[in-house]
Amino acid sequence: MSRSRGATALRADDAAPVFAALGDATRLHLVGRLSTDGPLSITRLSAGTGVTRQAITRHLHALDGAGLVRSSRRGRERVWELEVKRLEKARRYLDRISAQWDAAADRLRSFVEDH
């Protein structure tokens, strides 16, 4: 096998929604916050963002739809946490593209040298 832990590479059509979810400043801030501070409630995530709690809730659902976060009810609050696996899949996707580009650049270089 080419990768450890059975990780499957994302195909373009599957990767696009993940990047789209990351492609909003507010959501990217949420992801950053969850990555540093760990699981947090909606109210805590909303504090200091400048937008309403309902808007934040929508963003969290958007991230959830892309598989980037996960939530669970804890008493009267709902706690959200990062789904780091999906994030790493996205990272590997970018890795692969860079690698392909490098290979193409190498081919171009040797082509030029041969002519």
Place this chain on the structure above:
Amino acid sequence: MSRSRGATALRADDAAPVFAALGDATRLHLVGRLSTDGPLSITRLSAGTGVTRQAITRHLHALDGAGLVRSSRRGRERVWELEVKRLEKARRYLDRISAQWDAAADRLRSFVEDH
């Protein structure tokens, strides 16, 4: 300096537009195509996409706006190529978030162990 080659980490507000540009299936396909086949003209990039050349042109401009591609005129055609540096910055951004998450997970674990 903390990184070689003077690479600067992207901040959330700068990274979001990059991910947004990657967050569309058509554009992601274009990026993939450019990464494997190298510099290509608009007409070639449009062939077989199912959308009009004008739409592809718009997508290319969107990618350009995010700094992910670069173009130059070659005779009567315009050739687009991947700007792999920006792609790698985005990759490092995801890397950093994963790392922060790992650190947070470690803190949480030792916190639990101490109580």
Place this chain on the structure above:
DNA sequence: ACGATATGCAACCTTGAAGTTGCATATTGC
């Protein structure tokens, strides 16, 4: 029981993304 706190849900508004069609302009090759 009750006030305070934390969410859930829905209707509504505004704006920009994505795609189209139509037409103008620039280059190439004979």
Place this chain on the structure above:
DNA sequence: GCAATATGCAACTTCAAGGTTGCATATCGT
């Protein structure tokens, strides 16, 4: 010069994303 090829530019349509307000519902703590 001219037909074919490759873009550039602009107006128009459709639709969903991002935000808001208002109100209902569920839990906690005393």
